[in-house]
Amino acid sequence: QVQLVESGGGLVQAGGSLRLSCAASGRTFSNYAMGWFRQAPGKEREFVAAINRSGGSTYYADSVKGRFTISRDNAKNTVYLQMDSLKPEDTANYYCAAEYVPGAGVVVTLSQYDHWGQGTQVTVSS
Numbered sequence: 001q002v003q004l005v006e007s008g009g010g011l012v013q014a015g016g017s018l019r020l021s022c023a024a025s026g027r028t029f030s031n032y033a034m035g036w037f038r039q040a041p042g043k044e045r046e047f048v049a050a051i052n053r054s055g056g057s058t059y060y061a062d063s064v065k066g067r068f069t070i071s072r073d074n075a076k077n078t079v080y081l082q083m084d085s086l087k088p089e090d091t092a093n094y095y096c097a098a099e100y101v102p103g104a105g106v107v108v109t110l111s112q113y114d115h116w117g118q119g120t121q122v123t124v125s126s
Contacts, residue, residue, distance in 0.1 A: 002027040002098050002115045009094060009120030012086055016124070020081040022096030022117055029077040030054070032115075033099050033107045036070060036081045038092035038122075045095070049081060050106040059106045064090075086124045093119040 008020040020036070033052050039045040049070040050059045058070050069082040079096060097113035107113060 002029075002032060004096050004098060004115060004117035006094065006096050006117045006120040009122045011123045011125065014086060014088055014124055014126050016086050017082070017084045018086065018122060020083065020094055020096075020120060020122070022079045022081075024077045024079070024098060027100075030074040031100055033101045033105070034070075034072060034079040035097045035099075035107055035113060036079075036094060037097060037110060038090075038094045039119075040092040043092075045110060047108055047110060048094070050108050051079065052104050052106045053101065054104065057104065057106055059108055083122070086122075088124045088126045091122060091124050093121050095119045 003026045006022045035050040036048040037045050038048050047061050051070045055072045067085045072079040096117045098115040099107045099113045
């Protein structure tokens with residue numbers, strides 16, 4: 001079992017930046033593909049970004065491409081989401097997720113992830 005704890009959320013004005021962190025424990029972090037998802041009130045949880053085990057491959061939702069950057073530090077067992085040029089529509093609870101994968105691919109489907117954090121709230125004011 002891998003445990004995930006997100007941090008870094010908060011209130012920011014439109015156009016501002018935040019960096020989310022997700023600290024993992026319990027298993028070998030470098031064996032897990034990681035992802036970020038978000039859920040706004042009244043909406044379904046949606047994919048934001050994913051990164052493979054080594055950090056060499058990433059994938060983004062169209063809505064955040066060019067504004068968000070996912071990265072990981074396997075030595076620190078942490079995955080990050082750098083969010084720039086934030087918009088009010090980015091307001092949501094952000095979750096990180098982990099999935100054990102034997103290969104080098106990214107995982108972008110919510111249902112494929114077995115391990116989830118508790119979420120961190122991001123609010124972007126206009």
